[in-house]
Amino acid sequence: MSSLQAPRGTFDVLPPDGRRRLRLIKLAEQILGRAGYEYFAAPVFEDTELFARGVGEATDIVQKEMFTFEDKAGRSLTLRPEATAGVCRAYVEHGMHKLAQPVKLWCWGPFFRHEAPQAGRYRQFTQLDVEALGSDDPSVDAELILLLAEFLERAGVAGTRLRISSLGTAESRREYADELRAYLREHEDELSSDVRERLDANPLRAFDSDHEGTRVVMRTAPVLIERLDPDDAAHFEEVKSLLDDAGLGYEVDHTLVRGLDYYTRTVFEFESERLGAQRGVGGGGRYDRLVEELGGPATPANGWAAGIERILLATGEPAADDSRPVYVAIAKPEAEREAFRIARELRAGGLRTEMEQAGRSIKGQFKHADRIRARATVIVGDGIEVKDMDSGEQRPAGDAAEVLRLVGE
Numbered sequence: 001m002s003s004l005q006a007p008r009g010t011f012d013v014l015p016p017d018g019r020r021r022l023r024l025i026k027l028a029e030q031i032l033g034r035a036g037y038e039y040f041a042a043p044v045f046e047d048t049e050l051f052a053r054g055v056g057e058a059t060d061i062v063q064k065e066m067f068t069f070e071d072k073a074g075r076s077l078t079l080r081p082e083a084t085a086g087v088c089r090a091y092v093e094h095g096m097h098k099l100a101q102p103v104k105l106w107c108w109g110p111f112f113r114h115e116a117p118q119a120g121r122y123r124q125f126t127q128l129d130v131e132a133l134g135s136d137d138p139s140v141d142a143e144l145i146l147l148l149a150e151f152l153e154r155a156g157v158a159g160t161r162l163r164i165s166s167l168g169t170a171e172s173r174r175e176y177a178d179e180l181r182a183y184l185r186e187h188e189d190e191l192s193s194d195v196r197e198r199l200d201a202n203p204l205r206a207f208d209s210d211h212e213g214t215r216v217v218m219r220t221a222p223v224l225i226e227r228l229d230p231d232d233a234a235h236f237e238e239v240k241s242l243l244d245d246a247g248l249g250y251e252v253d254h255t256l257v258r259g260l261d262y263y264t265r266t267v268f269e270f271e272s273e274r275l276g277a278q279r280g281v282g283g284g285g286r287y288d289r290l291v292e293e294l295g296g297p298a299t300p301a302n303g304w305a306a307g308i309e310r311i312l313l314a315t316g317e318p319a320a321d322d323s324r325p326v327y328v329a330i331a332k333p334e335a336e337r338e339a340f341r342i343a344r345e346l347r348a349g350g351l352r353t354e355m356e357q358a359g360r361s362i363k364g365q366f367k368h369a370d371r372i373r374a375r376a377t378v379i380v381g382d383g384i385e386v387k388d389m390d391s392g393e394q395r396p397a398g399d400a401a402e403v404l405r406l407v408g409e
């Protein structure tokens with residue numbers, strides 16, 4: 001029988017990776033909580049229709065990358081490829097427009113896209129997702145971008161580059177899309193088949209192409225950011241000016257088109273030069289029409305998601321763990337219960353404590369204490385002794401309270 005392995009493009013989280021992830025969750029809670037964002041969670045699968053309508057029929061995600069299955073009643077369900085559509089569904093379902101606006105939420109969890117796996121690109125990956133629904137104020141855009149910048153910086157992601165742009169409103173983009181379509185038709189022979197096929201549905205995606213002929217054509221293509229409505233242009237100016245005030249560097253990149261169809265106005269993306277081809281560590285933007293398109297009231301909204309695996313790749317090795325444990329060793333079998341009780345009391349006293357649980361000899365237990373980098377070993381036998389593992393000094397202790405005092409020093 002062949003041995004079983006995790007499915008292609010998925011992975012197990014093993015220590016010390018798990019500890020690094022928990023640290024990032026704590027960091028997210030601290031940074032986002034201070035700005036009024038609340039933890040939120042939605043189901044890992046939703047009706048397929050939500051993503052088809054929310055993310056967009058013409059996107060790669062919906063056309064090629066969804067893990068879709070039927071439940072026993074024949075209903076089509078999909079493992080969530082992203083969070084925003086589900087957040088909007090929940091906003092409408094729970095009447096969150098009646099709450100004080102903007103409603104600020106963050107969530108963390110697994111997402112699924114059937115992509116070709118490579119370093120930094122998986123079929124199950126983890127996102128930190130942040131959304132603010134119910135305000136079109138440019139300060140929300142700037143706030144979100146600054147929160148992502150702070151999260152990446154404090155997570156230790158080096159060499160980041162921020163690109164921003166504005167996609168205008170759906171109306172101005174429609175007019176522009178017609179102009180771009182006409183331009184692309186004039187150059188149809190030079191374009192990749194992929195871009196030609198999407199000419200009707202979404203010509204803007206041509207900016208994303210890595211096909212050489214298409215790239216040459218795109219160099220002289222009409223540019224959306226020069227055709228924004230005055231309101232959209234003023235909104236974008238204000239976002240930039242708030243980022244300038246905050247001292248955050250960025251590049252305006254009119255070729256920035258994101259892989260999801262719901263965006264309006266501000267879009268942004270952070271990359272890390274520490275990563276290879278999959279260098280996008282986080283991105284997002286406004287989606288002022290999505291809540292309404294999913295059956296809710298007109299609700300401007302904005303958000304981003306960061307890829308946790310890419311952040312871990314970009315931050316390199318974890319910092320050495322400074323919380324070294326106390327190890328409780330058992331010098332004779334009859335002392336086992338006493339050792340168990342002491343370990344419990346040390347933990348209750350707030351100390352990270354491990355105890356002998358593998359039937360090792362006393363020599364083997366000291367080897368193990370070194371291996372786990374214990375700072376002290378409590379030897380429980382006829383009496384109790386506490387050994388400082390750095391100085392080698394060994395002292396007797398009367399009871400658990402005295403052990404706690406000695407190792408707590």
Ligand code: HAM
Nearest residue numbers: 082084121122125280281282283284285303304305307
């Ligand atoms: P996204 O750009 O598709 O946006 O994904 C956000 C981040 O998730 C990417 O920057 C990347 O770090 C990570 N990511 C995406 N796909 C993979 C993968 N296959 N393997 C590993 N990491 C991946 C969204 O998902 C939007 N929902 C963001 C948003 C929120 N926009 C508004 N609100």
